[in-house]
Amino acid sequence: MPNRDVAKEGAAGKAAPVEVREAAGSSAAESPATGPIDGMQPGNGWSLLASELSVLFRRRRTWAMLLALAAVPVLMAVAVRASSSVPPGRGPAFLDRITQNGLFVGVTALLVCVPLFLPLTVGVVAGDTIAGEAGLGTLRYLLVAPAGRVRLLLVKYAGAAVFCIVGPLVVALAGAGIGSALFPVGPVTLLSGDVIAPGEALVRLVLVAAYLTVSLLGLSAVGMFLSTLTDVPVGAMAATIVASVVSQVLGELPQLEWLHPWLFTHYWFGFADLLRQPVAWDSFGSNALLQAGYIAVFGALAYGRFVTKDILS
Amino acid sequence: MTAAGRGAELAIETHGLSKRFGHQLAVDGVNLSVPSGSVFGFLGPNGSGKTTTIRMMLGLAGATAGSVSVLGLEMPDRFHEVLPRVGALVEGPAFYPFLSGEANLRRLDAADPHASSSTRRARVGTALERVGLTHAAGKKVRAYSLGMKQRLGIANALLSPRELLVLDEPTNGLDPQGTREVRSLVRSLAADGATVFVSSHLLAEVEQICTHAAVMSAGRLVAQGTLAELRDAGKARIRLVTPDAGLAEGVFARLGMTPAGGLNNGTLVYSASGGETNGPVRDDVAPEAVVAAMVAAGVRVRGFAVEQGSLEDRFVALTGEGFDIAQ
Numbered sequence: 001m002p003n004r005d006v007a008k009e010g011a012a013g014k015a016a017p018v019e020v021r022e023a024a025g026s027s028a029a030e031s032p033a034t035g036p037i038d039g040m041q042p043g044n045g046w047s048l049l050a051s052e053l054s055v056l057f058r059r060r061r062t063w064a065m066l067l068a069l070a071a072v073p074v075l076m077a078v079a080v081r082a083s084s085s086v087p088p089g090r091g092p093a094f095l096d097r098i099t100q101n102g103l104f105v106g107v108t109a110l111l112v113c114v115p116l117f118l119p120l121t122v123g124v125v126a127g128d129t130i131a132g133e134a135g136l137g138t139l140r141y142l143l144v145a146p147a148g149r150v151r152l153l154l155v156k157y158a159g160a161a162v163f164c165i166v167g168p169l170v171v172a173l174a175g176a177g178i179g180s181a182l183f184p185v186g187p188v189t190l191l192s193g194d195v196i197a198p199g200e201a202l203v204r205l206v207l208v209a210a211y212l213t214v215s216l217l218g219l220s221a222v223g224m225f226l227s228t229l230t231d232v233p234v235g236a237m238a239a240t241i242v243a244s245v246v247s248q249v250l251g252e253l254p255q256l257e258w259l260h261p262w263l264f265t266h267y268w269f270g271f272a273d274l275l276r277q278p279v280a281w282d283s284f285g286s287n288a289l290l291q292a293g294y295i296a297v298f299g300a301l302a303y304g305r306f307v308t309k310d311i312l313s
Numbered sequence: 314m315t316a317a318g319r320g321a322e323l324a325i326e327t328h329g330l331s332k333r334f335g336h337q338l339a340v341d342g343v344n345l346s347v348p349s350g351s352v353f354g355f356l357g358p359n360g361s362g363k364t365t366t367i368r369m370m371l372g373l374a375g376a377t378a379g380s381v382s383v384l385g386l387e388m389p390d391r392f393h394e395v396l397p398r399v400g401a402l403v404e405g406p407a408f409y410p411f412l413s414g415e416a417n418l419r420r421l422d423a424a425d426p427h428a429s430s431s432t433r434r435a436r437v438g439t440a441l442e443r444v445g446l447t448h449a450a451g452k453k454v455r456a457y458s459l460g461m462k463q464r465l466g467i468a469n470a471l472l473s474p475r476e477l478l479v480l481d482e483p484t485n486g487l488d489p490q491g492t493r494e495v496r497s498l499v500r501s502l503a504a505d506g507a508t509v510f511v512s513s514h515l516l517a518e519v520e521q522i523c524t525h526a527a528v529m530s531a532g533r534l535v536a537q538g539t540l541a542e543l544r545d546a547g548k549a550r551i552r553l554v555t556p557d558a559g560l561a562e563g564v565f566a567r568l569g570m571t572p573a574g575g576l577n578n579g580t581l582v583y584s585a586s587g588g589e590t591n592g593p594v595r596d597d598v599a600p601e602a603v604v605a606a607m608v609a610a611g612v613r614v615r616g617f618a619v620e621q622g623s624l625e626d627r628f629v630a631l632t633g634e635g636f637d638i639a640q
């Protein structure tokens with residue numbers, strides 16, 4: 001360094017220079033002392049995704065939501081068990097079958113969770129993606145790291161998608177668990193009248209959960225786009241949940257028949273086809289196509305918004 | 314000087330950099346030149362546009378007009394090459410309150426695709442040690458004090474070897490030990506060849522650690538240069554304590570020095586013990602020659618000092634006395 005620094009040290013004599021603790025024992029590559037970074041081995045590109053998932057699933061909020069989801073089948077099974085009998089045809093579909101076969105708890109609970117509980121939790125996660133980071137102020141540090149805006153967006157969406165996998169799976173498995181604990185488990189009669197073994201019934205249950213995962217991916221894309229619009233995560237979460245409710249309400253209005261196939265909630269209840277023998281994949285395919293469309297459109301909108309956004313939070 | 318090795322004479326260079334928020338020009342045609350290897354103080358009153366300028370340098374906000382290049386590369390286009398070489402603290406620290414200090418640093422380090430995951434643990438540990446947070450590493454950031462968060466923010470800037478550090482008010486909220494530690498940290502970073510760009514309100518701090526400085530006022534850059542240039546060495550003053558003020562003034566006049574008088578503004582101050590006279594120093598008249606002339610003229614010299622203009626005087630002269638925010 002030029003001499004001026006030495007002069008400076010002298011001028012600043014009254015601040016006795018404090019020795020900076022050196023990274024004793026660590027190798028040069030590990031020391032954050034400045035130097036060329038070329039010598040460093042390149043990092044793992046997947047680190048950010050791993051970190052994102054660990055942050056998401058280390059949050060108490062995520063656990064609270066998953067526990068709440070798991071509580072749905074548990075409460076349902078306990079209530080049915082406590083009451084002497086369920087009159088057939090009342091309550092959610094399949095509810096009357098629970099007492100005959102515990103595996104139905106899972107399907108019934110998924111059915112109950114579709115309109116509100118699942119979209120609610122997914123709305124919280126998807127709405128939080130960008131706005132949550134902006135609200136905490138960590139967004140600017142992620143981008144300066146540099147995470148890269150496109151990479152961050154992809155990782156955030158992947159995180160939300162993983163939650164879409166975990167949410168329905170938790171409901172299904174908690175249902176199957178509590179069901180087999182409280183009720184007899186045996187061969188399951190499908191909607192088509194065929195009978196399958198309990199093992200295969202469990203596969204069908206997971207298939208239904210997967211159907212709901214796909215169903216929620218479009219909503220996640222909508223939520224992530226909304227999340228790029230604001231620095232207030234609660235706003236984005238609420239807007240995402242409202243979007244899912246509005247879409248379902250519009251789907252109920254016969255006057256808007258032409259619109260129905262375009263609503264992301266259109267196939268949400270279409271998983272009954274997976275409970276036939278042989279499995280009818282039509283609604284699964286149509287649903288996947290529709291959700292892919294939503295992912296493409298809202299993913300592009302989120303991209304367009306986020307890459308040009310001024311990060312002022 | 315690693316940066317110079319890469320052919321960048323200037324670590325940061327802006328041309329006509331401007332940022333408009335609605336009707337307000339928060340940054341207005343700023344031309345900054347931050348030499349490689351310097352410790353550069355970025356001064357200015359509240360709301361003068363320092364943080365906004367830093368955001369544009371780091372590619373967080375787009376410029377309304379003008380350009381920025383950092384480490385010789387255009388920002389924000391080349392961010393993926395520039396930012397891994399830059400450590401930053403922007404507008405205070407920000408962390409996940411529900412994670413520990415260490416987990417927070419690991420998270421932010423994981424965001425850098427160039428940061429090796431195999432050395433992550435060691436680098437995080439060293440960064441924490443450098444800011445004296447080793448013992449609080451496992452504590453949730455929610456439970457950190459303001460100064461602890463600030464230290465963690467600085468640790469984040471030091472996670473990898475950096476060629477440039479951009480520190481926005483790094484000593485905000487720090488205790489005296491922390492402030493001293495940051496000062497020596499900045500010096501050691503500079504000694505290792507890094508350029509350090511520090512924004513601050515604390516002029517005393519800037520005077521102690523910086524080699525260069527720039528002053529912002531209401532979005533404009535009103536001065537920049539080496540610290541000596543800014544202090545205005547040409548306006549150094551002689552402070553003379555004497556009971557013979559009249560005689561002394563005559564000598565000053567003969568030497569071609571006008572009494573700058575008083576503390577700053579051209580009046581003489583007489584103390585009970587006698588007079589004090591200030592005169593500006595002329596480059597061609599050595600201080601000892603002044604004393605000799607005084608003594609020869611029979612002036613009783615009881616005190617004599619050559620004073621540099623203070624940065625604070627200069628700062629106030631550039632940015633105005635007023636306390637109110639400009640816009």
Ligand SMILES: Nc1ncnc2c1ncn2[C@@H]1O[C@H](COP(=O)(O)OP(=O)(O)OP(=O)(O)O)[C@@H](O)[C@H]1O
Nearest residue numbers: 312334339357358359360361362363364365366640
């Ligand atoms: N998000 C924003 N929207 C509108 N105006 C803004 C925004 N952020 C900053 N400004 C305005 O830009 C100007 C400069 O702000 P900036 O934060 O850059 O100041 P600063 O020099 O960093 O101040 P301080 O010393 O208080 O940190 C201010 O007048 C402020 O009101």
Ligand SMILES: [Mg+2]
Nearest residue numbers: 363364404481
């Ligand atoms: Mg600021």
